[in-house]
Structures are given as C-alpha cells and as structure tokens.
Amino acid sequence: MLYAGFMSAAPPPIPTPQEPVDHPELLQLGTALEADEPCLRADAARNRARLLEAAARLVAERGAEAVTMEAVAAAARVGKGTVFRRFGDRTGLLTALLDHSEKKFQAAFLGGPPPLGPGAPPVERLRAFGCALLRRSSDELELQLAAEPSANRRFVNPARRVLRHHVEMLLRQAVPGADCELLAHTLMGQLDPALVHHLTRQCGIPLSRLEVAWIDLVDRVTGARPAC
Amino acid sequence: MLYAGFMSAAPPPIPTPQEPVDHPELLQLGTALEADEPCLRADAARNRARLLEAAARLVAERGAEAVTMEAVAAAARVGKGTVFRRFGDRTGLLTALLDHSEKKFQAAFLGGPPPLGPGAPPVERLRAFGCALLRRSSDELELQLAAEPSANRRFVNPARRVLRHHVEMLLRQAVPGADCELLAHTLMGQLDPALVHHLTRQCGIPLSRLEVAWIDLVDRVTGARPAC
DNA sequence: AACAAAACTGGACCGTGGTCCGGTTAGGAT
DNA sequence: ATCCTAACCGGACCACGGTCCAGTTTTGTT
Structure with missing residues (x-):
C-alpha cells in the first residue's frame, strides 16, 4: 500500500491514542495498491466496510454536512463507540473516505508517467503537480473541507x-x-x-x-x- | 478607529447574522484609535467589558483552552445567551480579545515609520511586514490558534x-x-x-x-x- | 411623568463530538 | 469440542457550542 489510510496502524494500540506520528516516509512504489486493511478482526473489518459505505452514501445523498458520527453509526447499524474506535474522530472518518483518490494521486506523481511522475525536469514536474492537485482538490472540495472544520472562515x-x-x-x-x-x-x-x-x-x-x-x-x- | 473589531457594526441587526461581509476598505489613518464601541446600550457596553475582562482573566489563569463560552459567561456573571449575542460565536470572542494588538499592528504598517510604514520602497516594506507579523504571531500564538479550531492538525x-x-x-x-x-x-x-x-x-x-x-x-x- | 418600542438578558434546550465501561464475541491453544 | 483471553461492541453519559424566547430594562417620545 502506498499510504494505507489514516488509521491503518494507529487504532490497534488504543490505550495510547497519543502516537507521536512517526515518519512513514513515502515508501517507494511496488507494494500492493489495494491492501486496504492490515490485521483486523473479521467482524471489525466488516463493520469498517459498512461504516465507510454508509458514510459515502450519506455524502452522496445529503452532503458532507450530514455525515454525523451518530448518523453514520445508525446508518451502518453499529454503535457510536465503534465509529470512534475505528476512525478516531470525525476527521479520521472523512480522511478515510478520501483515502482512495489520495492513493491514486500519490501513485500518479510517485511512479506515473511524466511530467507528473519521474522522468521530467523538476521544475516541469512541479508545474504539473500543482495543476493536478488543483483539479483534484476542486473535485473533492466538499469532503476536504468537511474534514477540516472552520476552514471556510479562514479567509473571511x-x-x-x-x-x-x-x-x-x-x-x-x-x-x-x-x-x-x-x-x-x-x-x-x-x-x-x-x-x-x-x-x-x-x-x-x-x-x-x-x-x-x-x-x-x-x-x-x-x-x-x-x-x- | 482603524478597524473597530470584529463585531463593531455586525451585531446590532441581529435578526440577520448572515451579513455578507462588505468591504471595509482600510480606511486611512486619522480616525481615533480608541473608539472601542459604536453605539451600544449602557448595560450592554458594561457587560461587554466584563466579558472581555473575564475572558482575558481565564486565558491568563488557565490558558486559552479554558475559555469556554459558558465559563466566560459565568465568570462575568452574565447569561450564556449574552455572550453569543455580543460576539456571535467563540471565534468572535477570541478575535475581540486579539483586537487591541491587531489595531496597534495595523497602525504600525499603515501609518507608522518606515520601513514598516509608508516611505520605504515596497520590497523593503514587504520584508519588514513579514518579520513584524512573524514576531507578533509568535507572541499571541495561543489565542490565534484557539480562534481557529483544528488549526493544529492542519500540518500533521x-x-x-x-x-x-x-x-x-x-x-x-x-x-x-x-x-x-x-x-x-x-x-x-x-x-x-x-x-x-x-x-x-x-x-x-x-x-x-x-x-x-x-x-x-x-x-x-x-x-x-x-x-x- | 407616563408610555411604547426597541434592545438586551438569561437560562432552558438541542445536537454533536467524544469518552467510558460492562457485556459479548472471535479465534487461537489445548 | 472446550476454554481463555484479547479484542471488540454498543449505548449511556458528558461537555461544549449554539439557538430560542419569555421576561426585563433602557431610551426616546409625548
């Protein structure tokens, strides 16, 4: 996995949610792109999937604003505590939702074809990087913003x-x-x-x-x- | 007044808190620097002062994190609704607290002596501006951050x-x-x-x-x- | 001085994010 | 098959931000 999602290695040791965020240096390509989950108990993995699906459905149907932890839990027929245990907090859940396109993008600029990927001169790669990221952001703006409360007011x-x-x-x-x-x-x-x-x-x-x-x-x- | 605080002209017409934030173009200097409040009823002005004082005390004694709307209201011996009516929301309250140094800084770069103020070549003014702002931010960091929830996580x-x-x-x-x-x-x-x-x-x-x-x-x- | 309108007050109320813990279940070891 | 333990589950619970409105106070008018 390129970067296996926000909470891939974090939640198992729950007693200490204060993990100091070690440097998960961009591991060079080659690892599978779809090893979504590390070592999760069967029921836990199932619930995780249901939660993500429910969250995605909520976003699609009623907008990112409706993605309330309680609503997601209810829609997935799961207890509220489970959502928090799995994703840490609201930001974690939203981030997990964004994870898929995140990985695609990482793959593109880490190992894709030039000018985004390696092979082109650095300045040109920089130009391409920004434009690509601008387009990506523009698409998933709603989620990106929802994951960062009060970001809307920052420039006002x-x-x-x-x-x-x-x-x-x-x-x-x-x-x-x-x-x-x-x-x-x-x-x-x-x-x-x-x-x-x-x-x-x-x-x-x-x-x-x-x-x-x-x-x-x-x-x-x-x-x-x-x-x- | 240079820029008379976040809520100077906003709260009076309360029924529509959706003010579209018109452009309060930087009015050139000359106006008084200490006309703190526009046209506020006597008791309202008194309560506003008490609230700000209470908030400042809370920051000093127990950190910006302790500046809870309820706590401020209680410390000022005032109802919770009053705090919201006066400052709109938590951000507004914190902003009002920062207002004083804000105004000083504005005065410095709008009308103060060069290189910050007018008189020096623009590039030099830019240099000075950044350094001054960096120093100022560094001082009031706690409040600045508290006024912008989840800003801490943005870079992590x-x-x-x-x-x-x-x-x-x-x-x-x-x-x-x-x-x-x-x-x-x-x-x-x-x-x-x-x-x-x-x-x-x-x-x-x-x-x-x-x-x-x-x-x-x-x-x-x-x-x-x-x-x- | 008396009155009416406007503005302000305060606390009950709500929804949401986040915590906690007793009970349950999965899955390996025997 | 049985048991044991660690992991997981659910929902009661808490704190805080924010809303609302009935009642009160100020201020301007007659």
Missing part, C-alpha cells in the same frame, strides 16, 4: 483581510505585471499563525529561520535577488 | 505531508541553495483546499487562473522565468 476573517490587502498593495508596486491578488495569498500563507505554530513549536524551527525564509521568499517573488 | 495530516515532501524533493533538485523545507510549505499553501474553495467558490475565480498563478509562482521561486 476581516483582520487577516486587511493584512492581505496591504501585502497586495505593496506587491502591485513591486511587481506590477503579476497576479498580485493570488500572490498576496501565497505570501500570507507563509505568515499563517497555524503554520508558525507548527514550525516553531512542533518542529522546533527558530523564528530567525522563518524570518530569513520570508525575506528570501519576498526576494524570489519580486525578483529582487542580489544575484540574478 | 499524513496525506498532506506526503505531498509536501514530494514538493520539497523537487525543490531540492530545482533550487539546491534554498530553504526547501519552508519553501515547500509556501508552495503547498497555494494548493490548500480551503484556499481553493475560497477563491473559486466564494470569489468566483476560475480554476484556470489558479493554474496560471501556480505556474507563475513556481517560475518565480525557482528562478526559471523566461525573461530574467
């Missing part, structure tokens, strides 16, 4: 919009020819509090490195690099 | 990490000298499902423009621009 926050507009204005002066609106989004992404938290607190990256990276990014984007 | 998602690692690898080949780890974060930000949703669904930007912007970004970052 007035305070952040003020900041972004400021960056956009500066960009217009610095690189008049570019799509400054979208470029501003990119730059602001680098300053997102959640990212800062992740990098500094969880990854231990010092703030100074973030600052250097920011300045480097500005220079690259505006073409203001000393050596060019 | 294994599936996304695979994608990011892929981008990072390609970047290492394309721009060996750069901080590819952070650069990969930046690029992935442009492909974030939440952003794609916001831009395409809420702003009506066609996917093709996102693709063009992505390719442009890749070219800028890797220095692969045709005209350089």
Whole structure:
C-alpha cells in the first residue's frame, strides 16, 4: 500500500491514542495498491466496510454536512463507540473516505508517467503537480473541507483581510505585471499563525529561520535577488 | 478607529447574522484609535467589558483552552445567551480579545515609520511586514490558534505531508541553495483546499487562473522565468 | 411623568463530538 | 469440542457550542 489510510496502524494500540506520528516516509512504489486493511478482526473489518459505505452514501445523498458520527453509526447499524474506535474522530472518518483518490494521486506523481511522475525536469514536474492537485482538490472540495472544520472562515476573517490587502498593495508596486491578488495569498500563507505554530513549536524551527525564509521568499517573488 | 473589531457594526441587526461581509476598505489613518464601541446600550457596553475582562482573566489563569463560552459567561456573571449575542460565536470572542494588538499592528504598517510604514520602497516594506507579523504571531500564538479550531492538525495530516515532501524533493533538485523545507510549505499553501474553495467558490475565480498563478509562482521561486 | 418600542438578558434546550465501561464475541491453544 | 483471553461492541453519559424566547430594562417620545 502506498499510504494505507489514516488509521491503518494507529487504532490497534488504543490505550495510547497519543502516537507521536512517526515518519512513514513515502515508501517507494511496488507494494500492493489495494491492501486496504492490515490485521483486523473479521467482524471489525466488516463493520469498517459498512461504516465507510454508509458514510459515502450519506455524502452522496445529503452532503458532507450530514455525515454525523451518530448518523453514520445508525446508518451502518453499529454503535457510536465503534465509529470512534475505528476512525478516531470525525476527521479520521472523512480522511478515510478520501483515502482512495489520495492513493491514486500519490501513485500518479510517485511512479506515473511524466511530467507528473519521474522522468521530467523538476521544475516541469512541479508545474504539473500543482495543476493536478488543483483539479483534484476542486473535485473533492466538499469532503476536504468537511474534514477540516472552520476552514471556510479562514479567509473571511476581516483582520487577516486587511493584512492581505496591504501585502497586495505593496506587491502591485513591486511587481506590477503579476497576479498580485493570488500572490498576496501565497505570501500570507507563509505568515499563517497555524503554520508558525507548527514550525516553531512542533518542529522546533527558530523564528530567525522563518524570518530569513520570508525575506528570501519576498526576494524570489519580486525578483529582487542580489544575484540574478 | 482603524478597524473597530470584529463585531463593531455586525451585531446590532441581529435578526440577520448572515451579513455578507462588505468591504471595509482600510480606511486611512486619522480616525481615533480608541473608539472601542459604536453605539451600544449602557448595560450592554458594561457587560461587554466584563466579558472581555473575564475572558482575558481565564486565558491568563488557565490558558486559552479554558475559555469556554459558558465559563466566560459565568465568570462575568452574565447569561450564556449574552455572550453569543455580543460576539456571535467563540471565534468572535477570541478575535475581540486579539483586537487591541491587531489595531496597534495595523497602525504600525499603515501609518507608522518606515520601513514598516509608508516611505520605504515596497520590497523593503514587504520584508519588514513579514518579520513584524512573524514576531507578533509568535507572541499571541495561543489565542490565534484557539480562534481557529483544528488549526493544529492542519500540518500533521499524513496525506498532506506526503505531498509536501514530494514538493520539497523537487525543490531540492530545482533550487539546491534554498530553504526547501519552508519553501515547500509556501508552495503547498497555494494548493490548500480551503484556499481553493475560497477563491473559486466564494470569489468566483476560475480554476484556470489558479493554474496560471501556480505556474507563475513556481517560475518565480525557482528562478526559471523566461525573461530574467 | 407616563408610555411604547426597541434592545438586551438569561437560562432552558438541542445536537454533536467524544469518552467510558460492562457485556459479548472471535479465534487461537489445548 | 472446550476454554481463555484479547479484542471488540454498543449505548449511556458528558461537555461544549449554539439557538430560542419569555421576561426585563433602557431610551426616546409625548
């Protein structure tokens, strides 16, 4: 399996749901693409399948919003606790639903034909990667968003919009020819509090490195690099 | 007021909490910096102050996690409904708490001295802006995160990490000298499902423009621009 | 001063995510 | 076939965010 789903190896040791998320480095292709489940008791596996099927049906019939843990449990004729035991939380369930297309995509850029897969020059692969991911996201948007609560509000926050507009204005002066609106989004992404938290607190990256990276990014984007 | 807080003009017309978030374009400086509240009934204003004070106390004493709507209401000796009426939701309350430093920061980059404020060349202002914002975020991280539930998990998602690692690898080949780890974060930000949703669904930007912007970004970052 | 409309208050109420634990079942060992 | 243990199941239970509305208070008008 390429990456056998969110909860493939996690839930068995349930007493400690605090697994430190070890690095499951992208294992090179070659392993089966459809070994969906590791070592699950027969009834457990059956229930898992029923739950995923029920969830998919709910999404199809009544939208991702209707995918309530209780509703899924009821639709699958299963206790609520079972859903949580299997998938951890709502996010886990939604992620498992996305897993299939996830794997397909991983296969495409890890081992598929160029320019997405290996064989093309890196810059070209990068271009193709983004476009492919944009299209994929655009399809499964509903699920992707449902798996990340409050993601909808992230860009409507007035305070952040003020900041972004400021960056956009500066960009217009610095690189008049570019799509400054979208470029501003990119730059602001680098300053997102959640990212800062992740990098500094969880990854231990010092703030100074973030600052250097920011300045480097500005220079690259505006073409203001000393050596060019 | 620079930007008088999340709920400055919103809550009075309560029957329609669906305000379409009109563009409160960054009003140029000059207006008072401390006109905290618009036209609020005396008791309402008093309760608002008590709520904010209580919330701040809770944050200080027991962390942002303890800032529960019910707890704040109780600590302020006020009904739960009042909290929601005043601040809309939890996010609104946390945002209001952040408002003060928000305003200070806005004043700094809108009208303060260079290089943050006007007067310096745009690229330099951009550099300063990022560094300043990084420092600010780093301070109020806890609140910033609390205001955005599930932001912590955003970068730990294994599936996304695979994608990011892929981008990072390609970047290492394309721009060996750069901080590819952070650069990969930046690029992935442009492909974030939440952003794609916001831009395409809420702003009506066609996917093709996102693709063009992505390719442009890749070219800028890797220095692969045709005209350089 | 008296009144009416508008605005505010508070707490009961609901749905959902998530936890817990006694009872049950699967599946290997004998 | 029988037994034992670990894994699993289900649903009662809890906390929190958010809604609602009857009753109260403020404010402007006459």
